Amino acid sequence: MTNTERTFIAIKPDGVQRGLVTKILNRFEQRGYKLVAIKMLNASQELLDQHYAEHVGKPFYPKMSAFMRSGPIVATVWEGKDAVQQGRKLLGATNPADSLPGTIRGDFGIDLGRNVCHGSDSVESANREIKLWFKAEELVTYEQFQAKWIYE
Numbered sequence: 001m002t003n004t005e006r007t008f009i010a011i012k013p014d015g016v017q018r019g020l021v022t023k024i025l026n027r028f029e030q031r032g033y034k035l036v037a038i039k040m041l042n043a044s045q046e047l048l049d050q051h052y053a054e055h056v057g058k059p060f061y062p063k064m065s066a067f068m069r070s071g072p073i074v075a076t077v078w079e080g081k082d083a084v085q086q087g088r089k090l091l092g093a094t095n096p097a098d099s100l101p102g103t104i105r106g107d108f109g110i111d112l113g114r115n116v117c118h119g120s121d122s123v124e125s126a127n128r129e130i131k132l133w134f135k136a137e138e139l140v141t142y143e144q145f146q147a148k149w150i151y152e
Contacts, residue, residue, distance in 0.1 A: 006036065006139075007083040008120045008129035009091075013071030015116040016040075020108055021074050024117060027090055027104060028078050032150035037077035037130075037139045043068055050132050067113065075133045081151065084119075084126050091119045 011024050029035065043051075048065045055061045078087060092103025096115050099106035109115045120126035130139070144150075 003082050004080065005083045005123055005126065006077050006079045006130060007087040007126045008118075008133060009076045009078060009087055010118040010133070011074040011076070012068065012114075012116060012118060013073060014067075014114040015108070016072050016074055018108070018116075020116060023108075024104055025076070028076075028087070031086070031090060032146070033078040033080040033083060033087075034142075034144045034147075035076060036079045036141070037134050038074065039134075039138070040072050040074050042071075043073050045069065047132065051129060064113070077130055077134060077139060084121070084123050087119045088121065091117050 009024075009028070011021055015021065015024060025035070025038075045065065048068050049056050052061065052065065055064065080086075090104060092099030092105035092109075094105075094115060095112045096105040096109025097112070099109065101107060104117055105115050120129055
């Protein structure tokens, strides 16, 4: 299989509080992606500052980081062909108002500040984010038996 990658997908506090965790996980599983790491946590300010380093100091960042600390987050890592780009397509546009029906944000989001999920935007970002949120030993390697039914 070519272009196998890993991507980081976080279900934000609004997604957790609204009971959307299993619905979101199901979208990735139905598409054929392999879950290789998952945990629920309350993110620290330090972790968020590292994760959103490009936004620290911007006017909207304090409100965004307070929201991300307002409740638990479900952090996941998914593996498969073109996982980063396809994960972004499953999520939909960052602003739910611009997301098509059938995408996670298009189906479950309305407001930009409550867009349900975060997804890595590049392979480089995915690798960085995975290392921030997970220890190497938390990433599981296993054979996905259904892979022969997903990939040529």
